[in-house]
């Protein structure tokens with residue numbers, strides 16, 4: 001079925017990128033996802049001969065990972081219009097929700113790295129761009145065995161409660177931080193990642209607000225992983241625990257060393273919105289794939305001698321599915337495009353094309369965090385500047401990111417339920433694509449924050 005790109009200006013280069021991602025999704029990602037989903041032991045998903053590595057390598061060889069990284073580091077951000085990342089995410093979600101998440105989080109530490117004051121760390125972004133084999137794999141390790149939703153609530157004022165303090169602590173000793181604690185088995189790419197964006201507790205008295213963010217190479221002594229997680233949805237996505245036993249982390253890897261900054265103002269909220277808006281795009285893509293499977297089935301199968309697609313109730317059901325998918329897809333695209341456009345425009349494009357900008361950004365942030373840690377007046381100033389949260393535009397967009405994630409994941413699930421009804425008993429066979437899509441969509445409603453908790457955090461105080 002044809003879909004319009006509503007309100008989206010697509011130039012030739014964007015259309016070519018979308019086509020590359022679509023073909024890669026159809027030829028490599030979708031079949032790999034189906035094969036990996038059927039493996040009973042999650043260790044086989046990451047075995048040396050697994051098709052997972054064809055997905056990683058194919059994604060990198062086609063340069064699809066470059067859309068996350070600014071032009072200054074060899075990436076495509078700033079070289080292509082801001083819609084580029086959105087289109088790649090959407091097509092990956094269309095092919096396989098779990099693998100789409102794996103590809104996206106694989107780049108996160110290298111995206112964060114561009115904000116480091118240290119050249120060595122900033123250069124991770126360049127190395128990631130040049131890695132066409134898929135050797136550099138990132139994860140975003142937030143959730144802990146005792147803290148899932150607490151992190152989401154940490155982006156609101158409720159997160160200052162000391163009972164919510166992270167279990168993984170980072171204690172500063174000279175030029176190092178000593179890391180001790182666990183990240184939960186739900187960390188995506190957890191057992192295969194080489195680098196992590198790591199949320200750690202710096203000051204337990206401030207609850208989740210007392211967190212810092214480190215960029216952690218995962219080959220440091222004292223870091224171990226457990227076996228990959230077995231689960232019901234998104235089985236092709238590798239997940240697993242990361243354990244830190246008195247790990248010495250050089251202080252150059254602590255990107256956000258200021259306890260109290262995370263969550264105490266718009267920062268945490270915007271963070272939540274940006275991450276959630278990517279999830280929205282991915283699962284709007286999956287919802288569209290489910291609709292297309294239902295349409296294909298309805299046009300290929302007859303009941304009582306009449307094509308399913310010509311039965312009145314099926315027609316109505318299909319149209320309602322179409323309307324829901326388009327509503328989710330357009331909210332997701334628009335929200336994601338807004339976040340991606342924040343760094344576009346002629347001046348921004350010029351600035352993000354030069355490494356000097358990132359040197360200045362990294363050093364300015366570092367100086368600010370140092371002052372934030374040291375001087376109460378700076379903390380007060382930051383609070384005053386950012387805490388009229390309801391009128392702050394960044395905060396408003398955070399809310400839209402969450403709305404996009406909730407709408408898209410719930411749409412993906414509802415559309416899979418509707419598709420299941422159209423397929424009838426055929427949908428209950430493990431060989432039917434709908435059964436997997438239903439499981440993948442259900443997991444997405446908890447992933448990146450349980451939808452109810454996200455709604456609470458996003459609407460806090462409104």
Ligand SMILES: Cc1cc2nc3c(=O)[nH]c(=O)nc-3n(C[C@H](O)[C@H](O)[C@H](O)COP(=O)(O)OP(=O)(O)OC[C@H]3O[C@@H](n4cnc5c(N)ncnc54)[C@H](O)[C@@H]3O)c2cc1C
Pocket residue numbers: 105140141142143144147148149150152153186187188189233234443444446447448449450451452453
């Ligand atoms: C497929 C998938 C991928 C994931 N990837 C990652 C990843 O890459 N990195 C990572 O760090 N984590 C990841 N997660 C973990 C995910 O972020 C957490 O599962 C999520 O935040 C919810 O936490 P929880 O499962 O511990 O649920 P809980 O926090 O135990 O919550 C269970 C239920 O209780 C409700 N609840 C909890 N606290 C409150 C409260 N105070 N008030 C009201 N209701 C409450 C919640 O809304 C929820 O419905 C992933 C999860 C999935 C399913």
